[in-house]
Amino acid sequence: MSYKRIVFATDGSESAERARRVAASIAKATRGTVLVGHAYESPIEGKEILEQAVGACEADGVKVRGELLDGTPAAAIVEFADVNDADVIVIGAAGLSGSETFQIGNIAGRIARQAPCDVLLVRGTAVVEGDSPYPRILVATDGSVTADRAARKGYDLAGKLGASVQLVFVGHPKTGDLVLKDTAATFGEDVDTSTRILKGDPADKIVEVAEQEAFPLVIVGNKGMTGARRFLLGSVPQKVSEYAPCDVLIARTVVQAVAEIDKGEGGIILVAGDKVAAYKDDKGKLHTVSAKCTHMGCTVKWNGADGTWDCPCHGSRFSASGEVVQGPAARPLPAVEMA
Numbered sequence: 001m002s003y004k005r006i007v008f009a010t011d012g013s014e015s016a017e018r019a020r021r022v023a024a025s026i027a028k029a030t031r032g033t034v035l036v037g038h039a040y041e042s043p044i045e046g047k048e049i050l051e052q053a054v055g056a057c058e059a060d061g062v063k064v065r066g067e068l069l070d071g072t073p074a075a076a077i078v079e080f081a082d083v084n085d086a087d088v089i090v091i092g093a094a095g096l097s098g099s100e101t102f103q104i105g106n107i108a109g110r111i112a113r114q115a116p117c118d119v120l121l122v123r124g125t126a127v128v129e130g131d132s133p134y135p136r137i138l139v140a141t142d143g144s145v146t147a148d149r150a151a152r153k154g155y156d157l158a159g160k161l162g163a164s165v166q167l168v169f170v171g172h173p174k175t176g177d178l179v180l181k182d183t184a185a186t187f188g189e190d191v192d193t194s195t196r197i198l199k200g201d202p203a204d205k206i207v208e209v210a211e212q213e214a215f216p217l218v219i220v221g222n223k224g225m226t227g228a229r230r231f232l233l234g235s236v237p238q239k240v241s242e243y244a245p246c247d248v249l250i251a252r253t254v255v256q257a258v259a260e261i262d263k264g265e266g267g268i269i270l271v272a273g274d275k276v277a278a279y280k281d282d283k284g285k286l287h288t289v290s291a292k293c294t295h296m297g298c299t300v301k302w303n304g305a306d307g308t309w310d311c312p313c314h315g316s317r318f319s320a321s322g323e324v325v326q327g328p329a330a331r332p333l334p335a336v337e338m339a
Contacts, residue, residue, distance in 0.1 A: 002156060003118075004032040007086040008057075009077045009111070011038065012049035015092030018124035020053055022133050022247070023090040026120075027062040029132070029160040035084055036066035039076040043068070074110035079313045082116040082298045085275075093121040093241075093248070112241060112250055114312070116299050118153065119250045121241055132161040134247075138215040140168050140206045140240070143179035145260070148186075150221035150251035155187040157219075157249075164192040168209055170202040203239035210244045219249045254299075258286065266302035266309065266320060275299055276336045277309050279320040289322035289333035300333070309333065 008023040010016040020036075027034045036053045040046025050066045057064035069076035081089050091108050112119045139154040141147040151167070158165050167183055169176035176197035184193045198205045210218050220237045241248045256267040258278060266279040268291050275291040277300055289309075291299050298313035308325055309318040317326040322333035 002030040002032065002160065003027075003087045004030060005035060005084060005086045005088075006030075006032050007035045007037055007077065007081045007084065007089045007117075008053070009037050009073070009089060009091040010049060010053045011073070012052065013092065013094075015094040015122075015124065016053075017056075019090050019092040019120075019122040020056060021060075022120065022122050024057050024060040024062050025133050026088075026090070026157070026161075027057075027064075028060070032087075033063040033065070035080070035086065036064060037069050037077050037080040038066070039069040039071060039073040074107045074114065075313075077111055078114050078116065079296075079298060082313065083296060086117045088118040088120055088249075089115050090120045090122060093123045112238075115252060116254060116312075118252050121248045121250070123245070123247055132163065134158075134161055134163050134217040136215055136217075137163050137165050138168060138206070138210055138213075138218045139165055140170075140202070140218065140220045141179060141183050142169065142171065142202075143175070143183070144221070146221040146251075146253045148183065149253055150219055151183050152187050153251045154219040154249070155191055158191050164194070166194045166196060166209075166213075166215070168196045168198065168206060170198045170200060170205045173197050173199075203236045203243075206236075206240050207243050207245075210246050215246055217247045217249060218244050219251060222250050222252045261286075264307075265304060266307075268299065268302075271336060271338065274336075277302070277322075277333060281320075286338065287321055288336040288338055289318075290336055291333075293318075293329055294331040294333060295327075295329040 003026055006023050006027050023034050034057050038046055038050045046068050054064050054066040069080055093108055137158050139151050141151050167180050169180050180195040220240050222237050261267040261280045263280050263282050263284055269276050269278045277289050277291040279287045293300055293311040293316050295316050298311050300309040300311050303310045307320055316329035318333050319325055324332055
């Protein structure tokens with residue numbers, strides 16, 4: 001899966017400019033488009049910041065379009081990415097405002113937790129030479145489904161950028177040997193790959209390797225990294241994103257396979273490249289509707305507690321079969337026929 005739609009969030013700061021250079025480099029490599037978003041406080045100043053970012057991307061020779069966003073920065077950027085079906089959000093790790101330390105800023109942290117897609121936190125330690133800011137990439141895996149998806153994205157990015165990959169596993173050596181061999185064989189056929197098995201706290205070890213070997217980029221999934229246990233962002237991935245002395249790509253698990261959805265539960269799947277909201281009833285029958293809210297087009301999420309599809313942008317809610325439960329949406333989610 002290539003990063004074709006790249007949202008770049010800017011506030012005009014030095015941290016944002018570093019992130020812009022990385023976003024442009026990835027867009028060149030993937031032949032993608034940079035979507036520049038700026039949540040403004042002053043319309044006049046905001047227009048100037050946006051125009052500068054768009055002009056810089058044009059000067060770098062990438063496809064670009066920009067949009068001034070109304071609302072608080074984190075929520076506005078998340079909605080902008082969702083409505084535009086973005087593949088990744090690129091943002092300065094210090095920001096969109098904050099100190100130039102390894103700690104991620106409040107806005108960047110909120111975006112990392114709430115984003116409907118992958119998030120690349122740019123610290124600016126990577127040197128953009130030619131078309132590639134990342135000649136070497138560190139990919140952390142534990143063999144879970146989430147980690148496999150992160151590894152697949154990492155290898156795809158490495159292939160586009162001409163980078164090498166080091167796979168790291170933290171845990172039992174025998175398990176690690178199997179996981180690393182399988183991951184490299186499955187996803188890394190044409191990419192120069194090395195492997196490493198470590199013992200200890202997963203987040204600490206990932207950060208340690210990144211620092212000791214000066215990796216410019218670390219890739220982690222937003223869940224997992226601890227064997228059988230599953231954590232949402234806020235544990236291992238959050239610790240890595242906060243303390244790694246380099247850029248961090250959080251590969252978010254948004255879509256699922258149908259087999260991963262239990263009876264009485266819902267999840268987002270891909271059908272012919274489009275996101276579809278799939279609910280499996282108590283008899284195991286699958287009910288599928290569009291995952292795009294009929295109000296403004298944000299992607300709905302399954303609410304297991306209430307058995308509803310909820311829009312995270314403006315609060316609309318739909319039944320498991322797509323009928324409107326709560327506005328502002330006025331129309332149901334359209335049914336999607338499975339082939």
